[in-house]
Amino acid sequence: MQANPTRRRFIGISAAAAGLALLPFGAAALPDEAVRWRGRALGAEAELIVHHPDQEHAKRLVARAAAEIARLERIFSLYTADSALSTLNRQGALAAPPAELVEVLEISRDVWTVSDGAFDPTIQPLWLAYADHFATPGADPAGPPAEAIKQALARVGLGKVAFNRDRIAFSRPGMALTLNGIAQGFITDRIVDLLAAGGVESALTDAGEIRALGRRPDGSPWRVGIAGSGERIDLVDRAIATSSPSGFRFGGASGPGHILDPRSGLSISRHRSVSVLAPEAARADALATAFCLMPTADIEALLPSLPGVEVRLA
Secondary structure, three states, X not given: OOOOOOXXXXXXXXXXXXXXXXXXXXOOOOOOOOEEEEEEEOOEEEEEEEEOOOHHHHHHHHHHHHHHHHHHHHHHOOOOXXXXXXXXXXXXXXXXXXXXXXXXXXXXXXXXXXXXXXXXXXXXXXXXXXXXXXXXXXXXXXXXXXXHHHHHHOOOOXXXXXXXXXXXXXXXXXXXXXXXXXXXXXXXXXXXXXXXXXXXXXXXXXXXXXXXXXXXXXXXXXXEEEOOOOOEEEEOOOEEEEEOHHHOEOOOOOOOEOOEOOOOOOEOOOOOOEEXXXXXXXXXHHHHHHHHOOOHHHHHHHHHHOOOOEEEEO
């Protein structure tokens, strides 16, 4: 199994009210201050900033959120041998799959359909073809040979995956899923739902992608910055996700980007980075990946059919 590549962080949180010292979870909190937790989710840095008048209640919710992140990671992790995803990839089928895995596949199918296949979580065999190629000394810097790409593409295509609440099954041997383009957004959404159900009205969740719950306590929007662009984005009950081919490159800085087109098998860099704002982080996450592979005109033509979605291209 290939090592998990480090994701470049493109979105930075600028979340605290001026002069407010946010405290880590477990530290003594002063009245009206936020509870802050930092950890990891699917290999990415994660952070929660939660405002609630009852600090002890906020701490309990943050502890529950951290436990939920760990639970979901045991479902979605590609690099944990006994995760539900790893078991599915190894066996080619999974009976009684976790409901969250089926839900992620349902969202994936929606985005796969509207993007004409640009987003496709069955891309893993192609990703491995690139990783294996560049692990070979003296590898062609242009990427794998055409025959290797052709063989990998024969095992790519979400239409080759049958799934429902009872079973997930691949139609061809050697198929595999990666949820790196959607699972972090899905986890972010789950944490927002957990906090909202617990009575929180003001929070910022970053589990690899970012989603704001309400406004900051002073009534101003939560604000995030997109690294490299200098742009600041205001968020109120919205999510933002950013993807870039340069987040990871096979074979070093000049190699092909990690966002591979599941239709052609090629690494295509149509945009330096794509940021998507949407009501939910999972869809923002998946759309950001798809839009990296789509011409600007195609993205603009698609946006009217995607309520609440905005895009920033660089």
